[in-house]
Amino acid sequence: MSKETLHQRAETRDGLAAQYRAVRMQTEALARPLSPEDQNVQSMPDASPAKWHLAHTTWFFERLVLSRMPSYEVFDPRYDALFNSYYLGLGQPLTRAQRGLLTRPDATDILAYRRYVDIAMADALADPDEAIRDIVILGLNHEQQHQELLLTDIKHAFSCNPLLPAYRKAALSAVQNAPALEWARHDGGQIEIGHHSEGFAFDNESPRHVVTLCPFRLASRPVTCGEYLEFISDGGYERPEFWLSDGWSLAQSEKWLGPLYWLGRGEVFTLNGPRPIDPAEPVAHVSFYEAAAYAAWAGKRLPSEFEWEAIASAAPRAGNFLDSDLLHPSAAKPGASQLFGDVWEWTRSSYDPYPGYKPFEGPLSEYNGKFMIGQMVLRGGSCVTPAGHIRPTYRNFFPPAARWQFSGIRLAEDA
Numbered sequence: 001m002s003k004e005t006l007h008q009r010a011e012t013r014d015g016l017a018a019q020y021r022a023v024r025m026q027t028e029a030l031a032r033p034l035s036p037e038d039q040n041v042q043s044m045p046d047a048s049p050a051k052w053h054l055a056h057t058t059w060f061f062e063r064l065v066l067s068r069m070p071s072y073e074v075f076d077p078r079y080d081a082l083f084n085s086y087y088l089g090l091g092q093p094l095t096r097a098q099r100g101l102l103t104r105p106d107a108t109d110i111l112a113y114r115r116y117v118d119i120a121m122a123d124a125l126a127d128p129d130e131a132i133r134d135i136v137i138l139g140l141n142h143e144q145q146h147q148e149l150l151l152t153d154i155k156h157a158f159s160c161n162p163l164l165p166a167y168r169k170a171a172l173s174a175v176q177n178a179p180a181l182e183w184a185r186h187d188g189g190q191i192e193i194g195h196h197s198e199g200f201a202f203d204n205e206s207p208r209h210v211v212t213l214c215p216f217r218l219a220s221r222p223v224t225c226g227e228y229l230e231f232i233s234d235g236g237y238e239r240p241e242f243w244l245s246d247g248w249s250l251a252q253s254e255k256w257l258g259p260l261y262w263l264g265r266g267e268v269f270t271l272n273g274p275r276p277i278d279p280a281e282p283v284a285h286v287s288f289y290e291a292a293a294y295a296a297w298a299g300k301r302l303p304s305e306f307e308w309e310a311i312a313s314a315a316p317r318a319g320n321f322l323d324s325d326l327l328h329p330s331a332a333k334p335g336a337s338q339l340f341g342d343v344w345e346w347t348r349s350s351y352d353p354y355p356g357y358k359p360f361e362g363p364l365s366e367y368n369g370k371f372m373i374g375q376m377v378l379r380g381g382s383c384v385t386p387a388g389h390i391r392p393t394y395r396n397f398f399p400p401a402a403r404w405q406f407s408g409i410r411l412a413e414d415a
Contacts (some may be wrong), residue, residue, distance in 0.1 A: 011191045016115040016136060024118060027057060027147055028111070032155065033168050036107040042100025043160045044166055047153035047404065048220055052083065053197040054097045055110045055148075057143040058117045059083035063090060064135055064363065066120050075116045078103075089363045111414070124300045137200050138364070144389040147322065151271065151384045156404045159261055159269045166273030168327070178224045179334050183217035184207075185415055186310055193306050194354055195393045204368040211306045213275075215415035218303055218311045221332040222343055223294060223409040226279025228286075231294050242296040247289025250401055256380040260285040260403040271327040280331035282343045282408045288376045288400035291346040303412035305349035305377040305395065312339045312379065312392040319380075321387035326351040329383050329406065340390055342379040343408030351375035353398035382406035 013404070031039060031050050039051040047058075056353060066072045082102060084093040094102075106114070124132060151167070158165050194208035195201035237257055240248045250256075261269040261284075268277045286294075295301050319341020320330045329342040339345075351372055359369040373399040381390035384408055398405060 016128065016133060017122065019140060020121060020125060020136065021118075023143050024114070027054065027150070028114070030147055030150055034056070038154065038157070039107045040100065041157045042097075043153070043157040044404075045097035046236055046402070047156055048096070048149065049125055050098050050150050050154055051110050052102065052106050053153070055083040055105075055113060055147045056077070056085055057139075057146050058110075058114045059341070060139050061121055061136070062117050062141055064139065065124055065132060066117065068132070071374055072120055075113050076105075079113065087293065087363055087366050089366060092274065129160075135364075138360075140143060141200060142387065145384045147386060148382070148384045151322075152405055155261075155269075159270075162276050165272040168325070170272040173326075173330065178331050178332050178402055179221060179336075182220040183413070184220060185217050186213065186215065186307065187328070188213040188215040188415075191306070191310050193309055193393075195391075199391075201391070202368060202395070203358065203360045203395060204351075204353070204395050206358075207354060209355050213304075213310060214309060215254060216303070216307050217413050217415050218307060219300075219411040221260055221336075221338045221410075222282035222345060223411065224279060224331070225277050225281055225283045228259070228283040228294065228409075229277075229279065231297050234297065236297055239297075242293040244289055244292055247287070247293065247400070250287075250289060256290070259283055259290070278331065282329040282332075282338065284329050284343045284382075284406045284408050285403050286346075286407060286409060287403045288346045288398075290403075290409075291407075292348075294409055295411055298411060300411040300413045302346055302348040303410060305347040306381055306409070307412055308339075308345065308347055308379045309392055311337075315339045315392075317387075317390060317392075320383045320385075321381060321390070322384050323382070323387040326383055329395075329408070340380050341385065341387075342383050343380075343406050344382050344385075344396055345380045345408055345410045347377045347379055349377045351377050351395070371397065371408050378405075378407060 009066040033056055034050050040049050042049050062074060063080065068291055081091055082094050084091055086093060125136065129135065154167060157169060190210050190212050192208055193211050194210040236242065237251060243251065262277065263269055263274060266277055267274045291302060315337050317340045319338060320326055321341045332338045353369065353372050359365040376398040378398060
């Protein structure tokens with residue numbers, strides 16, 4: 001898929017229908033290497049079975065688009081509660097932690113559900129009004145989010161299996177040196193932050209507003225595995241002076257010794273199975289607490305999301321995304337900032353509404369706003385983010401303890 005946004009490619013009726021087919025096919029292609037047993041596993045409450053991702057993204061179109069059409073008959077009315085995620089205004093969903101109990105409907109039934117809805121959507125997209133177009137574009141961006149989640153969730157599930165199976169085998173790339181760490185200076189001042197173009201954006205990216213920044217410098221690339229190994233070797237997980245209190249307590253109680261998926265013996269678990277740690281590639285699968293501790297150890301800090309956006313708004317959206325088909329962070333190339341792709345970058349900003357924030361209308365008001373508490377913002381996308389899905393204003397968010405996403409570290413400092 002190209003790096004054009006979904007909105008750009010869906011400007012015409014035929015373009016929207018083609019983009020719908022492309023996104024839906026991509027999701028199924030990501031699930032294809034998985035057995036029916038793989039698709040049903042749920043390794044922790046924060047993850048979902050691959051089969052559920054396939055069904056939920058289908059439920060979205062059935063419930064929010066097709067249900068508007070009097071002639072449409074739902075595939076199975078019982079699915080409404082099973083595959084609703086958290087839209088309480090649309091009913092009472094199955095508890096998230098119980099999704100792995102859904103051995104039925106099976107994977108074949110879910111594919112039949114997708115076919116049924118896709119046929120009906122083809123008719124709906126033959127002559128969509130503006131309201132339908134807007135919901136479909138949102139639904140496609142929503143499905144791209146679940147493409148990333150499908151891969152991060154199955155990676156966690158496979159990591160819990162003593163066999164350490166590979167989602168897909170791949171040859172190791174040659175180890176290369178990371179470029180020297182440099183610093184991009186920003187003079188600060190009053191700058192505009194947030195979405196402002198005609199293209200699609202989630203409600204949490206608006207409204208555009210002015211913030212005041214002090215002069216700062218942002219690192220030219222993310223922290224590498226080799227640099228993080230130095231933190232570990234220097235007792236980083238044993239020295240409370242670098243840690244936020246909650247993070248220290250959690251790291252001690254869960255006995256963290258390194259990033260999630262580091263196996264010891266110099267190996268890391270990946271979607272391609274175990275492989276040697278490459279010192280040049282960005283460190284991934286660290287929590288906000290680990291990112292903040294590393295920054296303190298390095299004598300730096302994490303950037304605010306506004307500092308990150310101020311630099312990224314002028315950077316090319318080039319990087320290692322899902323479309324690169326590597327499914328793993330890669331070492332920075334000389335001159336490349338890696339602001340987009342490879343690893344989501346923790347910021348020091350809590351996930352709060354922008355001044356004047358207004359959620360989507362109707363049932364979609366629950367999409368983002370209800371989560372604006374107890375979360376931290378990440379920016380930039382990862383190696384399993386679809387390329388056309390990301391933009392400088394995109395705000396991802398997770399609790400500070402989350403580690404199973406491809407989350408990494410970029411340093412900042414006062415200038």
